[in-house]
Amino acid sequence: MKTFPWLKILQYSILLLVAAFMMFPVFWIFSNSLRTLPGISHFPPRLFPETPQFSNYVYVLRNSNFLLYFRNTMILIVANTVGTLISSSMVAYPLAQMEFRGRKFFFALILATMMVPAVTTIIPQFIIFRELGWLDSLWPMIVPGFFAFPYNVFLFRQFFMTIPKSLGEAAKIDGCNQWQVFSIVVVPLAKPVFITIGVLSAIWWWNELFQPLIYVQANHLRPLTTGALAGFRVHGSPHMVQWNLQMAMAMLMIIPPMILYLVASRYIVQGIKATGLKE
Amino acid sequence: MNRAERMKNNLAAYGFLSPWFIGFLLFTGGPIIASLVLSLTRWNLLSPPEFIGFRNYITMFSPGSGFLNSLRATLIYTVISVVVSVTASLFMATLLNFRLKFMGFFQFCFFIPAVMPSVALAFVFQLIFNQHLGILNYGLSVIGIAAQPNWLNDTFWVWVSLGIVTIFTYSTGQMMLIFNAAFKDVPQHLYEAADIEGANYVQRFWHVTMPYISPIILFNVVVGTVNSFNTAFSIVFPLTGGGPANETTVLSLELYNSAFRMFNMGMASAIATVLFIIVATVGAIQFRVSKKLVHYD
Numbered sequence: 001m002k003t004f005p006w007l008k009i010l011q012y013s014i015l016l017l018v019a020a021f022m023m024f025p026v027f028w029i030f031s032n033s034l035r036t037l038p039g040i041s042h043f044p045p046r047l048f049p050e051t052p053q054f055s056n057y058v059y060v061l062r063n064s065n066f067l068l069y070f071r072n073t074m075i076l077i078v079a080n081t082v083g084t085l086i087s088s089s090m091v092a093y094p095l096a097q098m099e100f101r102g103r104k105f106f107f108a109l110i111l112a113t114m115m116v117p118a119v120t121t122i123i124p125q126f127i128i129f130r131e132l133g134w135l136d137s138l139w140p141m142i143v144p145g146f147f148a149f150p151y152n153v154f155l156f157r158q159f160f161m162t163i164p165k166s167l168g169e170a171a172k173i174d175g176c177n178q179w180q181v182f183s184i185v186v187v188p189l190a191k192p193v194f195i196t197i198g199v200l201s202a203i204w205w206w207n208e209l210f211q212p213l214i215y216v217q218a219n220h221l222r223p224l225t226t227g228a229l230a231g232f233r234v235h236g237s238p239h240m241v242q243w244n245l246q247m248a249m250a251m252l253m254i255i256p257p258m259i260l261y262l263v264a265s266r267y268i269v270q271g272i273k274a275t276g277l278k279e
Numbered sequence: 280m281n282r283a284e285r286m287k288n289n290l291a292a293y294g295f296l297s298p299w300f301i302g303f304l305l306f307t308g309g310p311i312i313a314s315l316v317l318s319l320t321r322w323n324l325l326s327p328p329e330f331i332g333f334r335n336y337i338t339m340f341s342p343g344s345g346f347l348n349s350l351r352a353t354l355i356y357t358v359i360s361v362v363v364s365v366t367a368s369l370f371m372a373t374l375l376n377f378r379l380k381f382m383g384f385f386q387f388c389f390f391i392p393a394v395m396p397s398v399a400l401a402f403v404f405q406l407i408f409n410q411h412l413g414i415l416n417y418g419l420s421v422i423g424i425a426a427q428p429n430w431l432n433d434t435f436w437v438w439v440s441l442g443i444v445t446i447f448t449y450s451t452g453q454m455m456l457i458f459n460a461a462f463k464d465v466p467q468h469l470y471e472a473a474d475i476e477g478a479n480y481v482q483r484f485w486h487v488t489m490p491y492i493s494p495i496i497l498f499n500v501v502v503g504t505v506n507s508f509n510t511a512f513s514i515v516f517p518l519t520g521g522g523p524a525n526e527t528t529v530l531s532l533e534l535y536n537s538a539f540r541m542f543n544m545g546m547a548s549a550i551a552t553v554l555f556i557i558v559a560t561v562g563a564i565q566f567r568v569s570k571k572l573v574h575y576d
Contacts, residue, residue: 011377018374019388025447026391028414029403040406045414087298100292110299113307115562117508119531120555123317123538123548124310130324147302178291207396207449209513210531214539225398229517243406250399257394261387272453273460 026254033057033247037234040243056248060232066249068220069227076141076223077205081198083145084152088197089190091148092156093182097168107157114150118210126214140215141208152197158274159193160186196271199264203257224253311555317548324542335549346550348525349533356511356529359438361503363445364454365496372458373484386459393452397510401517404444405431431519434526441527444514450506454499458492465491501565508558530554 032040034052060066094100095107129140167189168181176184187194209225216222222230228249234240261268293300303309318335322328339346371389375382392400407415408430416427428436445451465488473483512531515521521528521536528536530550538547 008379011374011379015374015377015379015385018371019385022371022392022447023388025395025400025403025407028407029399032403032406041412043412044417045412087302090295091299094292094295098288098292098295100289103292106296109303111566112562113303115505115558115565116307116311117531117554117558119508119512119534120314120551120558121307121310122534123544123551124313125306126538127313127544128305144302144306146298147306148299150299153299178288178295182295203394207394207398207513209396209398209516210535213516214535225396228396228398228402246402247406250396250402253399254395257396258391261391261394265383265387265390269456269460272456 029247029250029254032244033251035244035247037242037244053244056244057252060245060248060252064232064245064249065219065222065227066224066252069222069224072138072221072227073206073223073225075138076208077202079138079142080145080205081201083142084149084201085194085198087146087148088152089156089187089194090182091153092160093186094178095153095157096160097163097165097181097186098178110150110153114154122210122214129215134215136216136218136221138216138221141211149201152201155197155271155274156190156193159190163189192267192270195264196267196274199260199267200271203260203268206253206257228253314548314551314555317545318552320545320548322544324544328545331545335546338546339549339553345525345528345533345537346553349528349530349550352526352528353508353511353530355438356441356515356527357504357507359442360445360448360450360507360510361500363442364448364451364503365499367446368451368454368499369458369492369496371455372462375455375459376462389455390452392447393449395447397448397513398517400444400447401514404440404518408440432523434523437519437523437527441514441518444518448510448514450503450510454503457499458495461492461495462488497568501561501568504561505558505565508554 031048033056034054035042035049035056036053039046039049039053091110095103095110125140125144126135129135132139134140163186167185171181171185207225208223209229212223212226213229216226219227219230228246232242232245232249234242317328319330319332320328321331321335338344375386375389407413410416410427410429410432413430415430419427428439430436430440469487470483473487478486508531511529512535515527515529515532516535519527521532531554534547534550534554537543537550
């Protein structure tokens with residue numbers, strides 16, 4: 001006899017409750033992005049505005065620097081993703097597939113540098129880029145991307161370890177050198193890890209706040225994060241934030257990573273799991 | 280392999296490593312040493328640096344300094360963010376392991392806040408936490424709580440606020456996925472055995488799941504501690520700006536203020552050096568822990 005599924009109902013209720021809690025900030029951004037400015041400060045707060053103001057989005061897209069900020073963010077994402085995919089995969093290859101002097105030492109050093117917080121190295125970097133005349137440009141945030149990011153080296157290396165060395169040895173007998181083994185044999189097999197790191201890198205640069213804050217003062221070079229911080233002010237009273245427009249911009253900023261998750265969740269989950277545990 | 284071949288092989292390997300090696304010298308290792316040197320100077324970027332010995336460190340450690348305040352803020356922030364992240368992620372991962380349908384949908388809902396830019400998260404929580412107009416205090420008034428906190432402008436409640444926001448950060452989402460994967464690795468036959476023994480849900484969790492999960496909890500605690508030094512700025516800066524009254528000015532924010540608002544590069548470098556020593560210590564612990572738990576080879 002089948003009993004009434006109390007347990008299942010209880011479990012679904014908890015899941016839905018937690019899901020609603022976790023999604024609340026997203027919902028609240030959306031709901032506030034459709035209000036008028038007086039509607040934001042309406043008390044008691046309504047869950048959803050009576051007359052949704054989609055014109056807020058039109059205003060943000062037409063009358064603000066949103067598209068310019070978006071372009072800058074995209075430049076950072078594309079350049080850094082290309083840079084880190086090339087350089088980090090190259091660095092990871094010998095660590096996983098070759099025997100050489102100092103292999104263990106270099107790998108340990110790379111693991112150690114994974115933990116160094118960006119703020120602890122920022123001042124000398126700032127001085128280098130200042131000497132190069134690169135302040136107020138995107139270069140300080142693009143060029144380092146081409147010099148292998150330790151975390152990505154680690155992810156690549158973990159994946160390359162799973163590729164049997166015999167494949168490379170066979171290719172060498174056929175006359176390939178190490179570079180050809182890397183580019184012809186290993187890279188095509190590692191497509192999933194390239195996608196994983198590409199996606200994680202894109203999410204990371206979409207959210208990066210600290211570096212643009214330091215390197216870029218000119219408004220037209222700001223990416224979305226520091227651009228959003230500058231914010232929308234009420235005309236004539238620079239201390240009053242136009243929260244409805246601010247929320248419309250925030251909504252536009254959270255849609256792309258949401259889509260990216262929907263398209264590539266498998267890769268994101270894989271990448272994050274790989275940092276956790278390996279059997 | 281003979282000697283010449285081995286030489287050639289080593290050189291090829293170093294060739295592959297060269298991008299990292301240059302990056303290490305210019306952007307990590309070099310700057311760490313440069314910070315150490317700069318920390319012994321007074322420098323405002325305009326006139327040349329002036330050597331002043333350990334005076335920055337003496338100022339830093341004298342009572343009532345901004346640095347000691349930020350050390351305290353960092354300690355509180357780290358404890359809150361690690362405890363909240365680990366607890367919330369463990370809880371959500373447990374829920375994601377119910378044997379039910381639509382789990383992909385629930386994982387989406389649980390994880391999505393993690394990929395939101397911290398700036399967007401900070402903005403919406405400024406609205407939610409608003410003392411007079413925010414929905415949180417409205418909710419409290421509805422359930423009859425008259426004394427409603429001024430969340431972001433009170434030196435106690437601001438920490439509670441940061442704790443709540445931590446639930447929605449990337450590090451929580453990341454830990455949730457790691458726990459979720461770990462749960463799936465628990466051998467199924469142990470659960471079946473527990474079911475035969477007539478164990479209830481709580482007993483199953485404590486006696487079957489926990490022994491498998493506890494090393495991963497430890498791992499996430501240590502990794503979360505190191506990560507909190509990195510993530511503190513991106514949450515605290517847009518949400519509280521270090522306030523109220525410097526209560527939440529964590530080390531990274533103190534460093535940012537010294538270097539890029541006061542242009543006191545020597546002092547900022549001294550803070551960077553101390554922060555590096557703290558992270559290196561925590562990192563050394565992490566390395567020992569993960570050596571026992573994680574098999575890199």
